[in-house]
Amino acid sequence: MSEFLQVANAAKEAARLLAPLPRAAKDTALRAIADALVARAEEIVEANAADVAKARQDGTSEAMIDRLRLDVPRIGKIADAVREIAELPDPVGEVIRGSTLPNGLELRQIRVPLGVVGIIYEGRPNVTVDAAALCLKSGNGVLLRGSSSAYSSNTALVKIMQEALEATDVPSGAVQLVPGLTRDSVKELMRARGLVDVLIPRGGASLINSVVEESSVPVIETGVGVCHVYVDAAADQERALKILVNSKAQRVSVCNSAETLLVHEAIAAEFVPKAVAALAEAGVTVHGDPAIMALGGDGVVAVTEEEYSSEYLSYDIAAAVVPSLEAAVAHITRYGSAHTDAIVTDSQTAAKRFVALVDSAAVAVNASTRFTDGGEFGFGAEIGISTQKLHARGPMGLPELTSTKFVYVGEGHVRG
Numbered sequence: 535m536s537e538f539l540q541v542a543n544a545a546k547e548a549a550r551l552l553a554p555l556p557r558a559a560k561d562t563a564l565r566a567i568a569d570a571l572v573a574r575a576e577e578i579v580e581a582n583a584a585d586v587a588k589a590r591q592d593g594t595s596e597a598m599i600d601r602l603r604l605d606v607p608r609i610g611k612i613a614d615a616v617r618e619i620a621e622l623p624d625p626v627g628e629v630i631r632g633s634t635l636p637n638g639l640e641l642r643q644i645r646v647p648l649g650v651v652g653i654i655y656e657g658r659p660n661v662t663v664d665a666a667a668l669c670l671k672s673g674n675g676v677l678l679r680g681s682s683s684a685y686s687s688n689t690a691l692v693k694i695m696q697e698a699l700e701a702t703d704v705p706s707g708a709v710q711l712v713p714g715l716t717r718d719s720v721k722e723l724m725r726a727r728g729l730v731d732v733l734i735p736r737g738g739a740s741l742i743n744s745v746v747e748e749s750s751v752p753v754i755e756t757g758v759g760v761c762h763v764y765v766d767a768a769a770d771q772e773r774a775l776k777i778l779v780n781s782k783a784q785r786v787s788v789c790n791s792a793e794t795l796l797v798h799e800a801i802a803a804e805f806v807p808k809a810v811a812a813l814a815e816a817g818v819t820v821h822g823d824p825a826i827m828a829l830g831g832d833g834v835v836a837v838t839e840e841e842y843s844s845e846y847l848s849y850d851i852a853a854a855v856v857p858s859l860e861a862a863v864a865h866i867t868r869y870g871s872a873h874t875d876a877i878v879t880d881s882q883t884a885a886k887r888f889v890a891l892v893d894s895a896a897v898a899v900n901a902s903t904r905f906t907d908g909g910e911f912g913f914g915a916e917i918g919i920s921t922q923k924l925h926a927r928g929p930m931g932l933p934e935l936t937s938t939k940f941v942y943v944g945e946g947h948v949r950g
Contacts, residue, residue, distance in 0.1 A: 538722040541710040542677060542729040545650050548707035549675030553647045555703060557624035560671055563704035564620040567667065568613040570698035571691075575609040581690035582659065589683055597787075601658045602684055612660050615915060619667045622914040625933040626673045640943045645936040647673030649731035652712075652723050653917070654679045654745055656737035659687040666695055666709045668917050672935035677730060679712040679723055724749035734930075736918050739845065754926055756918030759789030759873040760845060761903045764862040764888070765809075766879035767800040773900065774805065774878040775812045781876065781903040783816035787847050789919055790874050790906040794842060795853040796862045799825075802855045806830050809853075817849045825855035842869040859884055863891045872921045874898060874906040895921050895928040 535543075552560075571578070582604040589599050625645045632642040651674045653665045662678055669676035680688040692711040699706040712719050724733065727750045735745040739758045746753050763781050765774045781792035797805055802825060810820050810830035821837035822830055834853075841852045842865070856862045859877075866875050876898035877888040885899045896906040906929065908916030913931035920926045926934035 536722070537713040538719060538726075539729075541713065542650070542723075542726050544707040545675035545677050545710045546729055548705035549647065549650050549673075551705045552670070552675060552708050553626075553649075553673045555673070557626075559703040560624065560673070561620040563670060563699055563702040564616050564667055566698045566702050567663070567695050568616040568620075570694050571609055571613040571616070571663065574694050575606045578604055578609055578687065578690050578694070579606060582684075582687040584686045585659075585684050592683075594683070598657065601787075602687075604659060604687060608660070612663050615660075615664060616667045619671050619915050619932075622671065622932055624671065625936050628933075630938055635942075637947065638944065639947055642941045643938050644941060645933065646939050648935060648937050650675040650677060650729065651935065652677040652679065652726070652730040652733045652751065654720060654723065654733065654735045654737070654741065656681045656741060657684070659684040659691060661736065662688045662691045662711075663695070664915060665917060666692075668915055668932065668935060670704060670708060672932045674935060675708045675710070677710050677712055677723060677726075679720055682715040685715055721748070724751060727751050734917060754918075754920050754930070755922045756920050756930065758845060758871045758921060759791065759919070760794065760843060760869060760871040761790060761792045761873050762794045762796055762862075762866050762870060762875045763792045763903065764796040764856075764859070764866070764875070764877045765798065765801070765805060766859060766862075766877055766881065766884050766888075767798040768881035768884055769798075769801065769805075769878040770880055771801065771805050771808065775808060777876065777878055777900070777902050778809060779812050779816050779818075782813065782818055782851050783849065784902070784904050786849055788904075789845070790903050791847070792876070792903050793844070793846055793851060794865075794869070795820075795851055796856050796865055797826075797853070798859070798862070799855050799857050802829060806853075806855070810834060813851065819850050821850060821852045823854040826853045829855075843871075845871075859887060860891075863888065866892055866894075870894065873919060874903045876901065876903050895919065 628645045630643040651669050655661045695709050696706040730751045733751045733753045735742045763778050806829035810833050814833050820834045822834040827834045837852050872894045874896040875892050875894045889897050908929035908931045917930045920930050
């Protein structure tokens with residue numbers, strides 16, 4: 535039996551034992567993990583230093599190294615996040631709906647764990663702990679396949695979590711690191727139908743597309759965010775500038791940051807110069823169509839069609855002038871990723887039409903795209919933002935890491 539099959543089978547068996555455990559057992563286990571992370575922080579930092587050194591040797595950018603780096607304060611924050619997950623309501627066993635049927639059967643639909651969740655992710659090792667904690671809280675076993683650049687860090691984190699679980703009622707095998715540094719281990723995970731119940735890829739478009747196209751395990755797509763801000767003819771322009779800059783520049787490397795600005799032609803002559811100036815002040819370069827270039831001055835560079843469908847994840851934004859709300863929606867439909875799209879307008883009619891026509895996981899009216907987040911929505915921690923339509927859509931918190939089953943109770947009922 536291969537190393538992968540060993541850990542996958544261990545996770546499946548652990549998930550079976552974990553599923554019926556009460557909330558108190560799971561919360562105790564999460565708090566034990568948090569305490570262990572703090573107590574063994576220096577051990578984690580030492581493992582992480584090896585990853586950072588290798589990244590530097592490989593010529594990795596300082597921005598990516600910063601995402602990789604762990605220190606004692608950062609580990610403390612990771613532990614705090616685990617404690618926060620312990621405080622969240624347990625979705626398992628929640629009754630979604632119930633009724634007494636005309637024949638007297640009592641019917642309930644209840645939340646149950648998915649089983650074994652496989653997570654393929656890039657970059658930050660904190661995802662290792664966040665994902666494990668969310669899966670444990672929702673009663674799932676988890677197979678973690680992080681970036682090879684963080685392998686030493688992830689190995690240490692998983693070892694510490696497993697050892698912390700050994701003193702609790704949660705089986706330590708519920709948290710597993712997929713062995714190996716090559717793409718072969720990823721392929722094994724993607725083909726483990728029957729052992730893995732669902733895969734969740736977290737990362738860039740190439741990673742997500744690869745998993746969706748190659749996996750035989752059901753996949754929940756997350757993360758790619760080609761988000762738009764459409765400034766309508768009826769927009770309050772000062773409000774629009776505030777929303778635009780926040781959507782783009784508040785944090786550029788995340789999936790809910792804006793990547794494209796669309797401006798109604800009726801206000802373009804007045805609004806575009808102000809928008810270009812406000813974005814420039816925030817350090818953002820505008821990549822514009824001919825109309826934006828004509829109105830925005832020397833600070834605008836020419837946009838390519840490919841850029842309209844790409845995540846910059848940097849201080850850059852695409853921009854175009856559109857003749858109507860319908861044209862804005864057509865642009866979003868063609869180039870967007872169905873993540874988050876915003877309209878700024880004082881017209882209720884325009885707002886309602888935009889909401890009705892834009893088919894995205896989240897639609898914002900007079901608000902920044904940056905609010906599409908489990909914490910901001912009041913859901914607590916999240917595993918990612920789902921941009922698909924089946925099972926889960928939008929921020930995926932604990933309820934989205936469950937499925938349901940129907941339970942019906944009778945008194946000797948038989949069907950005639």
